Amino acid sequence: MRQAIAETADASSRTIGFIIWRTRQIVASREDGDGIEWPHERTLYRLFDKLAAGTHATGSATTRRSLRARPAGPFGEVPAIAPGELMQIDSSPLDVLVRLDDGIAEKVELTALVDIASRSITAAVLRPTTKAADASALVARSITPEMMRPGWPESLRMSRSVLPHRRLLALDERLEHAAARPVIVPETVVCDHGKVFISNNFRASCRFLGITLQPTHKASPFEKGVIEKTLGSVATLFAQFVTGYTGRSVDRRGRHLEDGPLWSLPELQDLLDEWIVAVWQNRPHDALRDPDAPKRAFSPNERYAMLLESSGYVAAPMSGEDYVELLPERWQAINAYGIMINHRTYDSPALNPLRRQRSGVAEKNGLWEIHHDPYDVSRIWVRDRRGEGDRWITVFWRHLHRVGVPFGEMAWDHARRQAPEHWNEAQIADAAAALLQRAHDGPRDEKDAPARQSQKDRRVAARTRATAPGRETPDPPTDSAPVDEDTDTASAKVTPLGLFDPLANPWRRP
Numbered sequence: 001m002r003q004a005i006a007e008t009a010d011a012s013s014r015t016i017g018f019i020i021w022r023t024r025q026i027v028a029s030r031e032d033g034d035g036i037e038w039p040h041e042r043t044l045y046r047l048f049d050k051l052a053a054g055t056h057a058t059g060s061a062t063t064r065r066s067l068r069a070r071p072a073g074p075f076g077e078v079p080a081i082a083p084g085e086l087m088q089i090d091s092s093p094l095d096v097l098v099r100l101d102d103g104i105a106e107k108v109e110l111t112a113l114v115d116i117a118s119r120s121i122t123a124a125v126l127r128p129t130t131k132a133a134d135a136s137a138l139v140a141r142s143i144t145p146e147m148m149r150p151g152w153p154e155s156l157r158m159s160r161s162v163l164p165h166r167r168l169l170a171l172d173e174r175l176e177h178a179a180a181r182p183v184i185v186p187e188t189v190v191c192d193h194g195k196v197f198i199s200n201n202f203r204a205s206c207r208f209l210g211i212t213l214q215p216t217h218k219a220s221p222f223e224k225g226v227i228e229k230t231l232g233s234v235a236t237l238f239a240q241f242v243t244g245y246t247g248r249s250v251d252r253r254g255r256h257l258e259d260g261p262l263w264s265l266p267e268l269q270d271l272l273d274e275w276i277v278a279v280w281q282n283r284p285h286d287a288l289r290d291p292d293a294p295k296r297a298f299s300p301n302e303r304y305a306m307l308l309e310s311s312g313y314v315a316a317p318m319s320g321e322d323y324v325e326l327l328p329e330r331w332q333a334i335n336a337y338g339i340m341i342n343h344r345t346y347d348s349p350a351l352n353p354l355r356r357q358r359s360g361v362a363e364k365n366g367l368w369e370i371h372h373d374p375y376d377v378s379r380i381w382v383r384d385r386r387g388e389g390d391r392w393i394t395v396f397w398r399h400l401h402r403v404g405v406p407f408g409e410m411a412w413d414h415a416r417r418q419a420p421e422h423w424n425e426a427q428i429a430d431a432a433a434a435l436l437q438r439a440h441d442g443p444r445d446e447k448d449a450p451a452r453q454s455q456k457d458r459r460v461a462a463r464t465r466a467t468a469p470g471r472e473t474p475d476p477p478t479d480s481a482p483v484d485e486d487t488d489t490a491s492a493k494v495t496p497l498g499l500f501d502p503l504a505n506p507w508r509r510p
Contacts, residue, residue, distance in 0.1 A: 083308070091111040108268075341372065
């Protein structure tokens with residue numbers, strides 16, 4: 001019976017009757033299995049209760065696999081005595097429905113970064129689907145002060161909190177209008193084996209910022225138990241108070257939630273950020289007790305202020321080029337027509353000295369390093385390694401003038417899959433622009449609604465608008481975007497905006 005129970009570790013959950021049947025099969029397969037007198041059925045059930053105690057042999061399969069992965073010895077704890085010395089990152093669905101564009105109601109994913117020493121949530125972001133660029137931006141937000149936003153009470157300012165604002169302001173001028181959230185530079189980040197966190201982009205971002213990335217063992221969520229518990233606390237202390245709360249499982253979900261009032265994604269993000277500053281950072285944490293006074297539980301802000309006395313503070317401001325470094329990278333050749341990425345052509349006169357040339361990076365076979373934003377296909381950045389120092393070349397999409405609003409890879413891929421095989425790049429760009437326009441206009445009447453737009457079109461358009469950059473996409477300069485042969489209208493010369501800031505609020509325009 002012990003063997004039969006052990007076989008259920010990676011199998012689907014079954015009943016006690018199956019375990020007893022499997023026990024009979026194992027005994028019968030032995031050479032001395034014939035002629036054995038079996039006890040009564042109730043005796044076998046009592047035996048199973050003793051042998052299967054604590055194994056979840058007939059319970060949840062995920063719990064059973066988690067218990068099997070635990071080590072046999074006692075649990076240990078890695079000490080962290082300074083802010084940022086050890087941090088944990090993870091992503092989990094948030095049990096709240098949000099209202100995307102065109103009335104689409106969907107759940108979103110919450111990705112958060114927590115400091116072990118102070119239990120501070122240094123950054124949290126909501127996305128329809130988490131990408132590697134979101135994880136990289138999350139680390140950058142941890143080292144950037146959280147600015148006060150319109151509508152937030154003055155009591156949330158850092159100057160009115162327990163944090164030593166005057167002393168920190170003398171070291172970092174960015175904290176003048178900051179909210180009461182600590183600015184922590186990570187040294188070591190612990191993550192699981194999710195494809196977002198073990199991606200080349202997130203690893204490269206950690207190397208650029210000097211962060212040590214430490215993945216846990218597979219199927220070992222207890223090795224990053226702090227962030228697991230923190231995400232659960234967010235659901236308990238925040239999500240259940242938000243309209244549209246779905247509960248953690250289907251059997252706990254209410255009815256007709258999508259028909260009720262729901263927050264939009266930017267509104268829910270703003271509520272979450274305000275809740276972290278107002279509630280979480282000032283709430284006493286049971287893990288932050290002073291050994292000399294065990295009855296006193298400190299808040300994350302109080303603990304951070306205490307640790308600053310021994311660890312100190314060093315400002316780590318980031319420039320525009322640093323933000324580009326955190327975007328996903330790819331290595332490609334620069335051809336005579338420019339650069340082709342996912343059936344989109346990018347070109348600029350600044351690429352003329354680099355066309356059909358080798359970059360000099362032998363490890364990449366002479367290809368050029370290119371960074372791109374998955375939420376904005378309007379431009380890419382090419383690293384020019386010629387000369388003494390590196391510089392970034394901004395290259396615009398040649399069909400950018402066809403689209404009036406910025407969109408990401410999701411809308412482009414959806415339009416390309418729906419397009420016939422013989423369509424060219426310009427026709428796909430028009431199809432993507434038409435998709436977003438139809439989503440914005442809505443159906444003309446109920447009779448034409450099914451024919452005008454499918455459910456998939458509405459979902460893709462809603463997610464695209466929810467993750468759109470918070471700025472108007474500028475038209476490329478006349479000398480950097482070739483004019484199509486089918487257009488004879490000359491474009492006015494326009495000076496492009498600066499580099500895209502992934503830490504800026506992506507839903508508010510200046």
